[in-house]
Amino acid sequence: KEANPAVQLPARVDGTVQADTIGAKGTTPETYLGYSRSTNLQGSGKLTPNKTVAFGLNPEQPDDTFSLGGDWVVGTQSVTSTKSSQSRLNFNAAKVFHVLSGEGTVTVSVPGLPDKTIKVSGTPNAYQLVDLPSQQRKTMTVTYSPGLSAFTYSFG
Numbered sequence: 593k594e595a596n597p598a599v600q601l602p603a604r605v606d607g608t609v610q611a612d613t614i615g616a617k618g619t620t621p622e623t624y625l626g627y628s629r630s631t632n633l634q635g636s637g638k639l640t641p642n643k644t645v646a647f648g649l650n651p652e653q654p655d656d657t658f659s660l661g662g663d664w665v666v667g668t669q670s671v672t673s674t675k676s677s678q679s680r681l682n683f684n685a686a687k688v689f690h691v692l693s694g695e696g697t698v699t700v701s702v703p704g705l706p707d708k709t710i711k712v713s714g715t716p717n718a719y720q721l722v723d724l725p726s727q728q729r730k731t732m733t734v735t736y737s738p739g740l741s742a743f744t745y746s747f748g
């Protein structure tokens with residue numbers, strides 16, 4: 593507009609994004625594990641910035657929530673596994689992706705499916721953990737090698 597004051601621009605957009613409601617029908621919303629954006633942690637332990645925190649998995653994980661188990665170093669955008677680190681996620685989706693970085697493996701356990709071990713290497717990247725033929729409500733547990741950083745879960 594400064595270059596041409598006569599130009600009529602559309603109304604300004606406020607940029608506000610409405611997050612999906614936890615437990616809403618449909619695909620589970622993207623799930624953030626770091627303390628700056630995490631909204632659906634439902635287990636024992638609190639995301640305390642820049643600290644190693646002992647967490648406990650939720651034995652009855654509510655819909656569209658996650659919990660952490662074992663010791664994790666909590667960061668702004670991610671959590672980093674130490675020893676005996678796990679996450680549990682209740683989801684409604686056909687596909688589950690997990691953004692991870694570091695060197696090691698994750699083992700994915702979903703009731704009714706064979707366990708799956710995935711090699712993780714390098715900078716943050718999305719790894720597909722689950723590939724079901726159709727959208728289903730499931731709870732999975734992921735076990736991490738020490739030193740792996742976990743950022744988000746996303747769904748398809």
